[in-house]
Amino acid sequence: MSKDNFLDATLQIINVGLESFASDLKAFGTEVIHVDWRPPAKGDPYLNTILKAVESRGEVIDAANKVAIERMLAAHPVFVDVGSALETIPGFTPKTILHAGPPVTWENMCGPMQGAIIGALMHEGRATDEAQAREAAASGEYTFAPCHHYDAVGPMTGVISASMPVIVVEDKNTGRRVYSNFNGEGKGKKALSFGAFGPDVEEIQVWLRDVFAPFLKQVVYALGGIDLKAIMARALQMGDEVHNRHVAATSLLVREIFTAMSMVKVQPNDLVRIGKFLYYNDFVFLNFSMAACKLMTLAAHDVPNSTLLTAISRNGVETGIRVSGLGDRWFTAPAPQIKGLYFPGFTADDANPDIGDSAITETAGVGGFALAAGIGLVKMVGGTAVDAIAYTKEMGEITLARSPMFLIPVLEFEGTPTGVDIRRTVETGISPVINTGIAHRKAGIGMVGAGITRVPMECFAKALSAFADRPARG
Amino acid sequence: MLTKYAVKPQSYQDSVQLMAISSHLMTVPGIELAAAVMGTESNRATLEQGGFVLDGSVKAGPEDIIIALQGRNEAAFAEALQAFDKMVQPRTVISGDGLPKQGPRSMRSALKYLPGANLAVISVPGPYVTGEAFKALYAGLNVMIFSDNVSLEDEVALKRIAEQKDLFVMGPDCGTAIINSTPLCFANVIKRGPIGIVGASGTGIQQTTVLIDRLGSGVSHAIGTGGRDLSDAVEGITMLMGIDALEKDENTKVILLVSKPPGANTYTKVLSRALKSIKPVVVAFLGGHAQEVAEEGVYSAANLEEAAAKSVALATGKDPRSVHFAFSREGLDELVDRELKLLGPEQLYVRGLYSGGTLADEATEILKPMLGEVNSNVLSQPGTINALRSNGHAIIDLGDDEFTKGRPHPMIDPSYRVERLLQESQDATVAVILCDVVLGYGSHPNPAGAVANAVRSFKGNSHRYVAVVASVCGTEGDPQTLSNQEDVLRQAGIVVLPSNACAAEFAGKLAAACCERRIT
Numbered sequence: 006m007s008k009d010n011f012l013d014a015t016l017q018i019i020n021v022g023l024e025s026f027a028s029d030l031k032a033f034g035t036e037v038i039h040v041d042w043r044p045p046a047k048g049d050p051y052l053n054t055i056l057k058a059v060e061s062r063g064e065v066i067d068a069a070n071k072v073a074i075e076r077m078l079a080a081h082p083v084f085v086d087v088g089s090a091l092e093t094i095p096g097f098t099p100k101t102i103l104h105a106g107p108p109v110t111w112e113n114m115c116g117p118m119q120g121a122i123i124g125a126l127m128h129e130g131r132a133t134d135e136a137q138a139r140e141a142a143a144s145g146e147y148t149f150a151p152c153h154h155y156d157a158v159g160p161m162t163g164v165i166s167a168s169m170p171v172i173v174v175e176d177k178n179t180g181r182r183v184y185s186n187f188n189g190e191g192k193g194k195k196a197l198s199f200g201a202f203g204p205d206v207e208e209i210q211v212w213l214r215d216v217f218a219p220f221l222k223q224v225v226y227a228l229g230g231i232d233l234k235a236i237m238a239r240a241l242q243m244g245d246e247v248h249n250r251h252v253a254a255t256s257l258l259v260r261e262i263f264t265a266m267s268m269v270k271v272q273p274n275d276l277v278r279i280g281k282f283l284y285y286n287d288f289v290f291l292n293f294s295m296a297a298c299k300l301m302t303l304a305a306h307d308v309p310n311s312t313l314l315t316a317i318s319r320n321g322v323e324t325g326i327r328v329s330g331l332g333d334r335w336f337t338a339p340a341p342q343i344k345g346l347y348f349p350g351f352t353a354d355d356a357n358p359d360i361g362d363s364a365i366t367e368t369a370g371v372g373g374f375a376l377a378a379g380i381g382l383v384k385m386v387g388g389t390a391v392d393a394i395a396y397t398k399e400m401g402e403i404t405l406a407r408s409p410m411f412l413i414p415v416l417e418f419e420g421t422p423t424g425v426d427i428r429r430t431v432e433t434g435i436s437p438v439i440n441t442g443i444a445h446r447k448a449g450i451g452m453v454g455a456g457i458t459r460v461p462m463e464c465f466a467k468a469l470s471a472f473a474d475r476p477a478r479g
Numbered sequence: 480m481l482t483k484y485a486v487k488p489q490s491y492q493d494s495v496q497l498m499a500i501s502s503h504l505m506t507v508p509g510i511e512l513a514a515a516v517m518g519t520e521s522n523r524a525t526l527e528q529g530g531f532v533l534d535g536s537v538k539a540g541p542e543d544i545i546i547a548l549q550g551r552n553e554a555a556f557a558e559a560l561q562a563f564d565k566m567v568q569p570r571t572v573i574s575g576d577g578l579p580k581q582g583p584r585s586m587r588s589a590l591k592y593l594p595g596a597n598l599a600v601i602s603v604p605g606p607y608v609t610g611e612a613f614k615a616l617y618a619g620l621n622v623m624i625f626s627d628n629v630s631l632e633d634e635v636a637l638k639r640i641a642e643q644k645d646l647f648v649m650g651p652d653c654g655t656a657i658i659n660s661t662p663l664c665f666a667n668v669i670k671r672g673p674i675g676i677v678g679a680s681g682t683g684i685q686q687t688t689v690l691i692d693r694l695g696s697g698v699s700h701a702i703g704t705g706g707r708d709l710s711d712a713v714e715g716i717t718m719l720m721g722i723d724a725l726e727k728d729e730n731t732k733v734i735l736l737v738s739k740p741p742g743a744n745t746y747t748k749v750l751s752r753a754l755k756s757i758k759p760v761v762v763a764f765l766g767g768h769a770q771e772v773a774e775e776g777v778y779s780a781a782n783l784e785e786a787a788a789k790s791v792a793l794a795t796g797k798d799p800r801s802v803h804f805a806f807s808r809e810g811l812d813e814l815v816d817r818e819l820k821l822l823g824p825e826q827l828y829v830r831g832l833y834s835g836g837t838l839a840d841e842a843t844e845i846l847k848p849m850l851g852e853v854n855s856n857v858l859s860q861p862g863t864i865n866a867l868r869s870n871g872h873a874i875i876d877l878g879d880d881e882f883t884k885g886r887p888h889p890m891i892d893p894s895y896r897v898e899r900l901l902q903e904s905q906d907a908t909v910a911v912i913l914c915d916v917v918l919g920y921g922s923h924p925n926p927a928g929a930v931a932n933a934v935r936s937f938k939g940n941s942h943r944y945v946a947v948v949a950s951v952c953g954t955e956g957d958p959q960t961l962s963n964q965e966d967v968l969r970q971a972g973i974v975v976l977p978s979n980a981c982a983a984e985f986a987g988k989l990a991a992a993c994c995e996r997r998i999t
Contacts, residue, residue, distance in 0.1 A: 010597070011597060011598070011621045011646070011647060011658070011724075012658065012659065012699075012700055012724055012725075012728050013659070013728075014597055014659070015659065016597060016598050016658055016659060016661045017593055017595045017596045017597055017598070018596065018597075018598045018599070018600055019586060019589045019590070019593060019596045019598070019599045019600070019615070019620065020599075020600045020602075021586055021589075021599060021600065021601050021602070021603055021611050022600070022601055022602025022603045022625065022626070023602040023625070025921070026600055026602060026625070026663075026664055026921070029662075029920040029921060030661070030663075030920075032920075032958075033661065033662060033668075033920065035661050036593070038582075038583065038589050038592050038593045038596070039582055040582065040583050040584065040585065040586060040588075040589045041582035041583065041584050042584070042585075042603055042611075043584070044603075044604070044607060045607060045610060053606065053607070053610070056610055057609060057610045057613075060609075060610045060613040060614055060617075061613060061636075063613055063614060063616075063617035064617045067617060067618075250495075285519075285520070285521050346495070346498035346499060346501070346502050347498075347502065348498075348514075348525060348528075348529060349501065349512060349513070349514035349525065349526060349528075349529030349530070349531070349547070350512065350528070350529035350530050351529075381493040381495050381496060382495050384493070384495040384496050384498070384499040385495055385498065385499070387499060401588070401591075402583065402584045402585060402588045426587075429585060429587060429588075432585055433584045433585050435584065454498070455495070455498070
């Protein structure tokens, strides 16, 4: 827009401040939009200094963000393979154990994460009981690392050990690969992902490794890949938001699996259990959704000068985020408690703080950002359908784009708000909403509820400060 | 502790809804534990895990809802079951109207709603202005900054970046602009015409555009620069860009510059740019003097009325050098005589109560040569006067910071001026009260009414006559309508003159006559 155009053009005005200026302009017949402005960063003086410093580089950042968000939207995740973590994930060693969230040492891990690692060590044959497992875990012999450091994601504790099977999701365009484990265990006492261990847990882990994973590998080979983006797009129009509701997506996946049945070899008794497992576990698709979202956000990572959010992840103690232009650094804050509903017999006192890599779905513009697609989930916080729509609209305030693929029927098929710009988060004080499960804070009990939480603003404040090459606090 | 199970056959609720229901049932007095689930195998297991023992008597399939309760007595159970029924009853369908209306929360978000935006009008508190303005500039928007309290440093930084991008930053402290006939912030509805204005002051632009309109001509654009643009720190970046733009603009035939006197370097820059202009330029540096180089098409004007008159003369092919006033002063002396007769011998002084800063400034400049000392709080008259209580001849800008802390500007809220009108009327030495009434968008819906009511009230209460003179800065097109507002003033016995310069001159003549009469 040059100044010559300015004098020639019909004015279209953004009004920031006194609302009467906007109403006067409207009365005059000028096209105007009024911004519901509030002091940036709730008036925090230090953050305003940071914002101002970052805004002075606005143009470079805008250009970088454009590149990053285009990459995120262009990524096309396809489920292509199944294999053991050791053989499939580059850099994985027999003593590597991955976990959810930003880095955390064994001593500092929350109860359920320690429980899952105990289960994993027993599964790997490194321990025969809890005491042995604890000793091994504390020995320093094992490499504990975030899944994200290996281009992987896992729900809740996110624990992945060498012999566990993982799914491989590949970008149709670039061939880049990411990984996730299997959601094998439902939500109960037997869920390793929720920190359970013991014979029941081990039985399921063995079955997943020896029966289900090989079966799924045959299926995906027979089909030549399963297009996850297509399934997610359809599921969003069927009441899922693909973080905490997967009824439709799992059903769509099962349909795909069914088309391959004539091409796979499977024992009848195994097939019975596979059938039951797929029928009873609505969350089968969660790990696929997460891997797909990891692929999309990873595609947008490492664009210099970009303020695009590329990971939200929680280890049950801390929530951490990553930003495209800030490399592999994590910006962390204490993990929040989740506002939600509990299964019979449990209360908020039983809840572990927010945990899991699954907020990668929000990072990619689904989950809590697509609550208007999964309206039913808003009941978890006592909300109404209108509230669900409001959550999605609110996320539009901090995102760079609307997904051209993930559409929300109730919003006239508007795309889901995609790609959080950390500048906007700090500026508006609107933090990403996460729609998530709640784990019991003790190892071995499992899922106790589900609810909605927000990423702590402190993560964004730290990241933006780093972006401005300033300390986190003045 | 009792346990109760109920089954709602052939009914379906989403699991999340059922969790919500369960937690609601727990709030029923006397209920210790409650769970409502679809009767699937896995949900039965969940209930068992939660402490319920489902024996064979609870007959429910996956399509039925099981309500499991633990509580004190049957009454509590009954209440809980009632609560359940209430929660599952069908609700009214949400209509589009029920959706919350949310405006965008940030400039960036607004751009998504209005992708063709070409101007941001910013009126947020000073410390936040620069950040918002940067965002607008980087998004390719021109910027008008109404707010003040922006550092000079930031102003220069913003204007330099805007200059590189060929974008305008009007302001900070830019109260008025008219772009392509659109009145922005405090601006009047002005006919379109051949005169393009670049002005450093809001009411300066308002008064000149209004007078141009009244003279039958019109305005192409009025670009505001903000009050500090012509300081040597900013070097007139916006004014120079404005001259460039108006020179190129096909609809502009004459360029009018309105400002307080610029810094020395900036004066030279602006004047030499004006001399290079292919279009004639009228320069009104109020309180100072601009060199007139008529042969190069640069004309100087001493006040806003003269500036308007010269611009219109140039636009209509007349010689501007022969024009000094837009309106005839004929009859002014008779009017002075008429008012003089009504005033007592102790009544000597003029008191100006202004809502427009530049209008106050103009009045002071006009009165000084006529009356000698004029106490004024306007910026071109630095002095330590007590603006709260006037003394001698005084011109008070009620829009000055001193008066607007914690109170709306007098153009929006006339209440302090009303108070002050009454106060001045009680001063036995006051001969004439001088006022401006500023119309247009942004201003009070009936500013003349407030002045008229105050004048009526003191005229009714006092046996002493006090002359009141006002000019209305407005047009017939303004929301308040010029002729209506003038009538309102006249009906209260106020002398209404067509320009602020004219009204100031009248007040000056009257006060001078009072003083002279006393001496002789």
